[in-house]
Amino acid sequence: xxxxxxxxxDNHATLNEEESHHFTKVLRGKEGDIxxxxxxxxxxxxxxxxxxxxxxxxxxxxxxxxNFQQKPYYLxxxxxxxxxxxxxxxxxxxxxxxxxxxxxxxxxxxxxxRNIKIERIEKIIQAACKQSLKAYTPKVNSLMKFHxxxxxxxxxxxxxxxxxxxxxxxxxxKTYLSTQPxxxxxxxxxxxxxxxxxxxxxxxxxxxxxxxGTQRFRTETAALQAVFAVDWSFRPE
Amino acid sequence: xxxxxxxxxDNHATLNEEESHHFTKVLRGKEGDIxxxxxxxxxxxxxxxxxxxxxxxxxxxxxxxxNFQQKPYYLxxxxxxxxxxxxxxxxxxxxxxxxxxxxxxxxxxxxxxRNIKIERIEKIIQAACKQSLKAYTPKVNSLMKFHxxxxxxxxxxxxxxxxxxxxxxxxxxKTYLSTQPxxxxxxxxxxxxxxxxxxxxxxxxxxxxxxxGTQRFRTETAALQAVFAVDWSFRPE
Numbered sequence: 040x041x042x043x044x045x046x047x048x049d050n051h052a053t054l055n056e057e058e059s060h061h062f063t064k065v066l067r068g069k070e071g072d073i074x075x076x077x078x079x080x081x082x083x084x085x086x087x088x089x090x091x092x093x094x095x096x097x098x099x100x101x102x103x104x105x106n107f108q109q110k111p112y113y114l115x116x117x118x119x120x121x122x123x124x125x126x127x128x129x130x131x132x133x134x135x136x137x138x139x140x141x142x143x144x145x146x147x148x149x150x151x152x153r154n155i156k157i158e159r160i161e162k163i164i165q166a167a168c169k170q171s172l173k174a175y176t177p178k179v180n181s182l183m184k185f186h187x188x189x190x191x192x193x194x195x196x197x198x199x200x201x202x203x204x205x206x207x208x209x210x211x212x213k214t215y216l217s218t219q220p221x222x223x224x225x226x227x228x229x230x231x232x233x234x235x236x237x238x239x240x241x242x243x244x245x246x247x248x249x250x251x252g253t254q255r256f257r258t259e260t261a262a263l264q265a266v267f268a269v270d271w272s273f274r275p276e
Numbered sequence: 277x278x279x280x281x282x283x284x285x286d287n288h289a290t291l292n293e294e295e296s297h298h299f300t301k302v303l304r305g306k307e308g309d310i311x312x313x314x315x316x317x318x319x320x321x322x323x324x325x326x327x328x329x330x331x332x333x334x335x336x337x338x339x340x341x342x343n344f345q346q347k348p349y350y351l352x353x354x355x356x357x358x359x360x361x362x363x364x365x366x367x368x369x370x371x372x373x374x375x376x377x378x379x380x381x382x383x384x385x386x387x388x389x390r391n392i393k394i395e396r397i398e399k400i401i402q403a404a405c406k407q408s409l410k411a412y413t414p415k416v417n418s419l420m421k422f423h424x425x426x427x428x429x430x431x432x433x434x435x436x437x438x439x440x441x442x443x444x445x446x447x448x449x450k451t452y453l454s455t456q457p458x459x460x461x462x463x464x465x466x467x468x469x470x471x472x473x474x475x476x477x478x479x480x481x482x483x484x485x486x487x488x489g490t491q492r493f494r495t496e497t498a499a500l501q502a503v504f505a506v507d508w509s510f511r512p513e
Contacts, residue, residue, distance in 0.1 A: 108490075108491070129366050133497055133500065136491070136493055136494065136497045137497070137501065170492075170494065171491060171492050171493065171494070171497075172491075172492050211511075211512065211513065213508070213511050213512070213513045214513050217513055252511065253345075254345070254373070254408060254409075255407075255408050255409050256373055256408065257373065257407065257408070260370055260373045260374070260408075263370065263500075263504075264374065264504060267500075267501060267504045267505075267508075268504075268508060271450070271504070271505060271508060274448075274450050274489065275448065275450070276448070276450050276451055276454055
């Protein structure tokens with residue numbers, strides 16, 4: 040069952056240019072093939088390829104599903120990029136498979152990396168969506184300064200900052216999740232954690248301090264664990 | 277806070293040969309340095325380096341903790357190696373950070389990889405232990421045929437097989453974990469899943485079929501999720 044990105048119209052769908060090239064040149068697809076096409080916004084269409092060209096592949100829609108596998112929560116993770124890009128990329132792939140809706144890269148006081156290639160990240164996320172059959176593509180925001188991020192207005196969202204500093208009371212993340220917050224903004228710090236000044240500022244902006252446990256985790260492990268925990272807390276028992 | 281592997285005696289500890297070399301030649305450590313040494317079996321000692329040689333570094337024990345961060349469960353994961361070693365290695369690193377006690381590599385009907393370098397895997401696991409300060413090193417077993425694995429006698433262990441086939445009733449993994457089984461053997465299938473014959477055989481050997489959810493996961497994502505879930509289910513709320 041192959042999934043492609045494209046535009047979905049009333050009764051036909053069109054693969055976007057890159058996907059058209061992939062379908063015709065890499066996969067050697069042909070007319071009559073049955074594929075799945077998503078707009079990345081929740082619509083999944085089962086289609087039969089009707090017309091081929093290198094730049095534009097068209098298909099007739101056989102079946103259509105709106106809000107395909109829509110999750111009962113919206114999770115926005117803000118994370119400081121790790122020193123090794125490979126670790127961040129692995130996190131992004133896994134987070135996409137498990138369930139994440141939006142990601143922002145934070146420039147923090149202790150950040151080891153201050154640049155990021157958004158295009159490459161979008162490719163990794165698209166590949167993960169295709170592999171795990173996701174009809175919702177996570178939104179990727181570019182690198183943002185910590186203070187600009189916390190200054191934004193996030194109506195309706197429950198805002199949390201995960202850090203490891205014992206100088207502040209922190210709520211156990213499992214206790215926090217037991218209240219089933221359905222719209223979450225979660226900040227994960229860099230190796231070396233958020234600075235005291237950053238934590239103070241976030242708390243002043245009504246972020247809640249949470250703890251992901253007593254163990255020492257790498258940044259991407261902490262983030263992955265948080266994504267997993269949110270998804271798990273919404274799973275039926 | 278640096279962690280090393282070694283032998284722990286009554287009041288002194290010795291780094292093993294590789295760690296001695298690492299300490300003296302790579303880290304340029306010296307007498308008087310304060311380090312942590314573990315035997316990989318639960319003992320963690322805070323030590324002061326007393327004597328240096330390339331092959332053998334000795335240290336005096338300042339403080340000692342037995343059963344350091346012992347988990348309330350024992351998790352043995354049996355997994356078919358993924359086609360790409362990188363994915364398996366990432367799983368091993370993350371599973372070690374989060375909490376796994378034993379790992380066996382399975383040779384299954386649909387396995388894409390039929391060889392594995394145990395030495396390399398042990399290195400990855402050791403590095404993860406050092407990075408995340410673990411005093412228990414997960415045990416690594418070599419590649420084993422599926423049927424040999426299920427034929428073994430696992431007294432006291434709760435045995436489960438995670439698969440995706442709807443032809444069999446499967447228990448929701450979250451429901452299963454709500455009973456807090458504390459000694460778990462969990463089999464995770466390859467891409468392409470276990471074969472019908474393998475599932476039938478496992479059920480006959482009293483493995484319980486469980487489901488990790490309705491989504492399509494890569495092998496290592498499914499395994500990682502299961503490790504997270506076990507650990508999470510034992511966390512206090």
